[in-house]
Amino acid sequence: MELSRRNFLKVGAVAGALGMGAGLAGCASPSGSSAKKEADKNAAASSEDWLGEAPNLTPNDCSKTVETEVIVVGSALAGSMAAYGAMKNGAQVTVLERNAAPHIGGMTISFFNSDTQKEAGLPMYDPVKTANDMFNLTQYRSDMRLNTLWINRSGELMDNLRKDFLEPYNQYYLPLSLEGIFPDPDQEITSYISTGVAFSETDILTDFTHNIHKFLEDKGVETYYKTKAEVLVQDDSGRVTGVIATDENGDHIHFKAAKGVVMCTGSFGKNEAMMKKFFPKHFADWALKYNSYEAYMGSDPVTDKQMDDGLGHRMLCWAGAEMEEICGYAAWQTTAWRSFPYLLVDTKGERFMNECTSLLTSAHIVADLPGHEGYVWQIIPTNDFQMPSSFGYDKEAAAKMFDIEKTEHYEADTIEELAKKIDVPADALAATVKRYNELCEAGEDLDFRKSKRYLDPIDDGPYQAWKMQYLFYCTLGGVRCNDKMQVLDENWDPIPGLYAGGNTVGYRFGASYESLLHGGSNGLASTHGYVAGESAATL
Structure with a gap:
């Protein structure tokens, strides 16, 4: 870790603080009065039918069955941490990824009060003050239990990753603090909550993402790429027992989960009906037009369809989950x-x-x-x-x-x-x-x-x-979960066998991502995914 913290920040930590890379400065952007006409022309989807009907698929429609203990749907940051949490607790884990490669976004991940950060001489944060600062920054719209879970468990996650993965796999990491780097001499804004760890000198989380998947594979986690989850399977009691997915050949596969399913499927920003349901009209029109979600797929092979279509959110709701009514971005x-x-x-x-x-x-x-x-x-x-x-x-x-x-x-x-x-x-x-x-x-x-x-x-x-x-970039709204990352129904009761992490989870932010929470979205996704996997393996 020869790169200094200050030099890192000069070349790239701003992108990390935003949870985003720097490669979009040249994105072409249409302008003029034609934009409104185009938006109106394409605004055919009704926000009232955003959920739609679940696919009429049953295990009898499947050409084969795969039995496992914990299924993780989605292989990006939250999904990989969910797989890690479940694997670390002894479960057999299967990951389903509809793309040919994981989605990659952000440069840093935020952890609180880990031994790793303490040894690097970085400041430790008062959990009480930090939790209340977060609640204020999110306009009192976040669930403090989810924020507190991040504060309480993320340090443990960082130290476990360091021992199990980072050092054995020679994965670069650099604990950071923005204190003194982003000065606020006039005290116009709340202090930065700055606890990020960088995993690359100049790039987004590309190496980290590929290396964590290599680590998981070495530990027995099996990932099915180009395999699209379609619907959750529930027994007569309502317990989620598996997933029906479709492979690249169009064949249906029944994945049976003896312990649980963790949904980590990301944003719904390209779903027109959902955007118009959960955001104001002008915002939804703009977001649909200037969606840049796939900018982080890099040179890896991708499908020819946008990934952030909200299918994971709808799968959860078909199974009885309740969506956050006003979502962040x-x-x-x-x-x-x-x-x-x-x-x-x-x-x-x-x-x-x-x-x-x-x-x-x-x-x-x-x-x-x-x-x-x-x-x-x-x-x-x-x-x-x-x-x-x-x-x-x-x-x-x-x-x-x-x-x-x-x-x-x-x-x-x-x-x-x-x-x-x-x-x-x-x-x-x-x-x-x-x-x-x-x-x-x-x-x-x-x-x-x-x-x-x-x-x-x-x-x-x-x-x-x-x-x-x-x-x-992405939506930050989703379904309601408790502090074990169990998905809750409309009565706030857990849906047995169903868990979630990442941007599939609601009640984490206010109207928008908060740039004062350095690496916050990735931090929440990592810790929530880790706990979701742990819970799926042990509850």
Whole structure:
């Protein structure tokens, strides 16, 4: 582990803190009034029929039967940790993956108070304060039992992984802390909950994902790739006893689970009916149009269909589970300068928010702006002002992380010329810039209360406009579970034999992913998956 924590953060930890990689700076993004017409044209799905009917499949329709003890549906991070948790507790484990390879996302995983982090000299977190901070950050919408489970058990998971997998398999790992790296001298926001561990120097979790699957295979876990789970099998008492799946040849297979089934099937962001059921219309339209879920499949073979169709959520609900009624999301922005709080304007040329806010919690604001295109413009002057980053890295590092030339941007000698190039009203943009400059000169942002240290007047041409396109990544809503990760029915009673982890689980976030929870989505997915596998093997 020769890479220093500070250098790691300069080249890539921002992507890890967001739980996302940096390779989407150049994503093409349609614009203009045609977008709304296109969205309206394609908005045929009804949110009321999002669930649909379960496939009429029974074990009698299957060409063969595979008997095992614990079945894990989905092989990404939560699924691999579920397989690990079940295997570590002595169970025979079978994993079903509909793709040819696991989905990969994020750079860091968050663990609390592990011996590994303590030995690295990192700060330990007070469980009481941390649990309450999380509850506040999620707008009191998360289930504190699920957050507390993460706080209480993730350190154990990290130390077990280190002993069983990381060191024996020479898997790179580096405990991190963002304290002192992402400064907040004005105390405008809650302190970062920063407990991430990186598993690559520059990449997302590619090596970790492939290596953990090699480890699981060596320990006897069998994975069926290109095998799509279709429906859960239940006995007369309602207990889940297995899964009916379809292989790449179209043959049905009955997988029988003597102990339990763990569902770790991820996002439903490409399911139009579900998006319109569990999100506001403008947000759903934007998310469907700018879904970037498959960006992390890399060079591995993939199917020709989008994976995040919500089938796992529907399988759970067909078996009696209850969905969270208002779901959260994860999203981020393209452009190398996204964490530098320059003046932002919408498509009408007007300022609309404090630019120094959480990167990930503003997508719904932007999606609701006039035109509902999900993009805004950064207006940048030419001067010697060294704009501080609100997220801890300098411009040189940002330029290395993101290919800035792939970001749509324009330059002009006057504000009026710039307005024409970006197709916003020139008089409105000029008025916005004039007002912004007055606030900068006064040293006080009376309109949105941005900190004085970020007030840089737009007073030195030529002027630049950088397009900041918001991209949707995944949904963060799902079914209700208890602290053993048993899936609950509408009466909050466990459905026997059924467990869940990852983005299939609900009540973990508020309206959105919270960037102050460093590696939070991966952290929750890992711990919840691990406990789900453990419970399936032992209860």
